Every structure is written in structure tokens, then in C-alpha cells.
Amino acid sequence: xxxxxxxxxxxxxxxxxxTTTEHRQKKAAKQGRPRAFDRDQALERALDVFWRKGYEGxxxxxxxxxxxxNPPSLYAAFGNKEELFREALDRYMERHAEVLREVLGRPRxxxxxxxxxxxxxxxxxxxxTPPGCLLVQGISGCGDHAQCIRNELCKRRAAxxxxxxxxxxxxxAEGDLPKDADPAALSRFVATVxxxxxxxxxxxxxxxxxxxxxxxxxxxxxxx
Numbered sequence: 001x002x003x004x005x006x007x008x009x010x011x012x013x014x015x016x017x018x019t020t021t022e023h024r025q026k027k028a029a030k031q032g033r034p035r036a037f038d039r040d041q042a043l044e045r046a047l048d049v050f051w052r053k054g055y056e057g058x059x060x061x062x063x064x065x066x067x068x069x070n071p072p073s074l075y076a077a078f079g080n081k082e083e084l085f086r087e088a089l090d091r092y093m094e095r096h097a098e099v100l101r102e103v104l105g106r107p108r109x110x111x112x113x114x115x116x117x118x119x120x121x122x123x124x125x126x127x128x129t130p131p132g133c134l135l136v137q138g139i140s141g142c143g144d145h146a147q148c149i150r151n152e153l154c155k156r157r158a159a160x161x162x163x164x165x166x167x168x169x170x171x172x173a174e175g176d177l178p179k180d181a182d183p184a185a186l187s188r189f190v191a192t193v194x195x196x197x198x199x200x201x202x203x204x205x206x207x208x209x210x211x212x213x214x215x216x217x218x219x220x221x222x223x224x
Contacts, residue, residue: 037067037068042077043078043084044091045067047091047134048129050138051132051134054138054139055138055139055146058081063084082148086152089152089156092134092135093159099119099123100116100160100163103115104167110176110218110221112167113218113221116190117193117217118214121210121214122207124197124201124210125201125207131201132199133201135156135160135195135198136195136199137198157195161188162187164190168186168187177222180222186222193217197210197213
């Protein structure tokens with residue numbers, strides 16, 4: 001069974017995201033002449049396509065069909081496919097950054113990482129979104145011509161890992177980790193586990209199976 005606090009944190013963040021989206025739409029409606037389409041809604045639909053198919057697998061027709069616009073409107077509103085993907089990534093990161101801050105804010109490092117892995121299991125199998133993680137599967141099937149996209153995804157994953165590393169460095173300074181614990185190695189371990197869970201989720205792993213992975217990973221957590 002999911003940690004109720006983790007489930008609550010995730011649901012709260014989804015609710016807040018929906019509220020923020022509604023606020024953007026109302027704000028846009030007040031500013032001058034509205035576009036012929038809802039830009040915010042179109043971006044959400046593009047995010048869904050990229051999440052399901054990856055950058056390379058999402059064709060222009062897939063994107064415009066889902067967004068309900070034609071190619072000229074896409075170029076006028078977002079620039080090109082690469083810029084649209086970057087903006088979709090920004091939206092994706094915005095959604096998950098709050099959950100990361102929430103779980104890592106717990107007093108004990110072990111509890112924080114356990115909560116992070118539990119929330120990851122929940123998010124990766126949330127039926128309201130595609131399975132898996134955009135930061136992991138977004139580059140699937142891309143060739144050398146998409147190296148800039150590969151670099152962008154690596155940068156975003158590294159940013160998440162850095163956030164975890166800083167939390168663990170603070171834990172060690174506070175005596176919450178053994179003296180011989182390595183925050184950099186531990187953060188890389190946690191990042192590797194979450195990314196592996198994303199691959200498993202994309203392949204059809206259940207929430208219970210991901211929870212078991214999380215519990216197995218926590219069994220390796222350093223103890224005094």
C-alpha cells in the first residue's frame with residue numbers, strides 16, 4: 001500500500017498544477033486578443049504526445065493533430081519542434097519539482113529518500129498520465145541529429161540528481177548519515193533506481209512491482 005503522505009503530496013501537486021493551468025488560461029483571456037486556440041491546452045497535449053512517443057517518435061502530424069492546430073500555427077506559437085519540446089520539458093519539470101521539494105523536506109534523509117521512491121512509484125503508474133518518465137524515454141530512438149535533445153534531457157536529469165545530492169550533503173553535515181557515507185554516490189544510486197523504475201513502468205510494470213523495487217533499494221541504505 002502506498003504511503004498516504006506520499007500519495008497525498010502527489011495528489012496535492014496535481015491539483016495545484018490544474019489550478020495553475022486554469023489561472024494561466026484566465027490570465028491569457030484578459031490580455032488582448034486571444035489566439036485562435038488555447039496555447040496552454042495545446043502545450044499540455046504536446047507534452048502528452050512527447051511523453052508517449054518520445055521526441056523522435058512524435059511526428060509533426062502527431063503533434064498538430066493532438067494540439068488541434070496546423071503547422072503554421074505551431075511555428076507561430078512555439079517556434080519549431082525542438083522549441084516546443086523544450087517548453088514541454090519546462091512544464092514537465094515544473095510539475096515534478098514541487099513533489100521533489102516536498103519529499104526531500106522531511107527531517108530524516110532516509111525517510112525523505114524512501115518517500116521519493118514511493119512517490120516515484122505512484123507517479124510512474126498514474127493512470128491519468130502516460131507510463132514512465134519523459135526525462136528517460138524522451139530520447140528513445142533518436143539519432144545523432146538529435147544530440148541537442150539528448151544533452152537537454154541529461155542536463156535535466158542531472159539537475160534532479162543535484163537536488164538529491166545537496167539534501168544528502170546537508171544530512172551528512174547534520175550527522176543524519178554515517179561519517180563514511182558518500183552523498184554523491186548515494187544520490188547517483190537513487191537517481192539510477194528512479195530512472196530504472198521509469199524504464200520498468202514504461203514496459204508495463206505495476207505499481208506494486210515498483211514499490212518492491214523501492215523497498216529493495218532502501219534495504220541498501222547506509223546504517224550506523
